[in-house]
Amino acid sequence: MRGPWAASWRSLGRKTLHSSTSSSSPSSSSLSSHLKLLGPNLPDVWMVPCPNSSAFRSQSSANGKTANVINEKSIARAIRAGIANEICRMKETIVKSPGLAIVLVGRRRDSRTFIHVKLKACEEVGITTYVEELPEECTEDEVLRVVSRLNNNPSVNGIIHVDEERIINFVSPEKDVDGFHRLNMGNLAMKGREPLFIPCAPKSCIELLLRSGVEIMGKRAVVVGRSKIVGLPTSLLLQRHHATVSTVHSFTKNPEQITREADIVIADVGIPNLIRGSWLKPGTVVVDMGTNQVQDPGIDQEAIKVVSAITPVPGGVGPVTIAMLLSNTLDSAKRAFGFI
Amino acid sequence: MRGPWAASWRSLGRKTLHSSTSSSSPSSSSLSSHLKLLGPNLPDVWMVPCPNSSAFRSQSSANGKTANVINEKSIARAIRAGIANEICRMKETIVKSPGLAIVLVGRRRDSRTFIHVKLKACEEVGITTYVEELPEECTEDEVLRVVSRLNNNPSVNGIIHVDEERIINFVSPEKDVDGFHRLNMGNLAMKGREPLFIPCAPKSCIELLLRSGVEIMGKRAVVVGRSKIVGLPTSLLLQRHHATVSTVHSFTKNPEQITREADIVIADVGIPNLIRGSWLKPGTVVVDMGTNQVQDPGIDQEAIKVVSAITPVPGGVGPVTIAMLLSNTLDSAKRAFGFI
Incomplete structure (x- = not known):
């Protein structure tokens, strides 16, 4: 029986893919079907979008040779446009929009840059933002109180921060749009389980x-x-x-x-x-x-x-990483509002 | 700067290990220091026990060639002896012993074998066992009720089962001696975090x-x-x-x-x-x-x-896998009873 088993193992590996012919323009429907591909529960064979x-x-390069450089800015733009469309549709249908809260502890300069870029990206696609600032010397109780309030605020669909160790364990896994909560990481690690956020x-x-x-x-x-x-x-x-x-x-x-x-x-x-x-x-x-x-x-x-x-x-x-944050926040809002 | 950086990367990889000269006999102290090696938060360089x-x-083999076959039975025996010693010490010191609950749904034959081997292993080292049987057609509520009772029973330090999908999410992560709870898996997946059980x-x-x-x-x-x-x-x-x-x-x-x-x-x-x-x-x-x-x-x-x-x-x-279940149950009891 060894031969056939080994052959079947190998043939599985040789399975080829068929390219789809769509997915160049980011309409809302193609966006959502495309984003589905990023989910962890993939079929054994799935359609790969054609090179756009x-x-x-x-x-x-310096010596004149060329390489295909993945145009991440164009990809990020396409994703953001799709997200903005979806948020428009959400506003028109249920008069609600996604909300993202940023918790900042201390006044580090890199934190400023961190929030500025993300706030701007949220604004552009129609995500409402909430900034919570806490002093560097705040107690764990103070952090907990702020995060609990955001966990319970139905207008907030995602909570991010720059001080993982102090905050991550308090954030509700349903609002963990960074995807680092151990429940989400645990589900990412296990075949057959689905994290809420990647x-x-x-x-x-x-x-x-x-x-x-x-x-x-x-x-x-x-x-x-x-x-x-x-x-x-x-x-x-x-x-x-x-x-x-x-x-x-x-x-x-x-x-x-x-x-x-x-x-x-x-x-x-x-x-x-x-x-x-x-x-x-x-x-x-x-x-x-x-x-x-x-x-x-x-x-x-x-x-x-x-x-x-x-x-x-x-x-x-x-730019694509930031677009993924917007996408996770949109997904979270859709789940919370029951919006399909 | 490229050269030195790359060299430092490579030299890290070439770091050599020093073998220790101890750890052949499974005394309780060498056992606990050895088990520590299995934990995920390892120092960058640690001592590898000498080949025993x-x-x-x-x-x-059929043609007369020989290979070193890892003597897993002898290793399992040594681990179990160490665990039995630790449980003796626990009983003598705090008059308590670890408890393991097994939840069985239905009467599948493989479940019978599954529990028989584990019950026997527990008995041999001094772990008290509790078997909870539920009919195949039981509701999720019934499972939840049984698992909740075990979660709240301070004599139970570990809960295992053969029906992962229906039970795993109810088991307290503090009693998840199988280590499959998504909190424990999540912590296993993330450097710098420690699962309660592996x-x-x-x-x-x-x-x-x-x-x-x-x-x-x-x-x-x-x-x-x-x-x-x-x-x-x-x-x-x-x-x-x-x-x-x-x-x-x-x-x-x-x-x-x-x-x-x-x-x-x-x-x-x-x-x-x-x-x-x-x-x-x-x-x-x-x-x-x-x-x-x-x-x-x-x-x-x-x-x-x-x-x-x-x-x-x-x-x-x-045999070593079963010994690890006993070891996880002992660890859980030590944590719960504050026994060092």
């Missing part, structure tokens, strides 16, 4: 791949880095999409040997320019999540010669 | 490796299969132990190419004899979790020629 010509732009950066990574027409199922994906915000949930999500996932980190002896076998490389690295051209096989698709602290690329510029598609840093996946 | 000669036995089969897998003196940190580990009970949490746990983990599944195109690069292969496959000698490089350590439904090995017998150590199936990791 506007999803790419060419970029010349973390925004990993979701944007999958969104970028799918909207660029990159097949994920059956592909070798290597995630470089295992941060809890990006690398780790991205590994889980890629696996949900039936990629063969390897995670490479600082304890990996020869990371370049593993990345060289990858069809898709996700770079979630804290070291600028860590991933060089020699780390990649020709034709690899690279999503560079950038380094955490600085806006430097995790991928060296020479890599442009090698890859078939790449997200640029700075400015790479950021 | 009693942890191996030689096994001849699922028994993955924990037994790590235990077998460590007690056999197998280094995990920095090694290439390939998990074949991604079931939510074994494969997936084992991947997460191996990664917590700083292995470079790849997960291979039915959508993987050339699984044997990936397994051939592994230092450690964990087989969680539903297909008997799927993994052959040609899938493994010489010297690989294999932990065969067996197939789900039948007591067949996932590893072909010819693999014995290739590997440096292997767990045998049938009877492979089972």
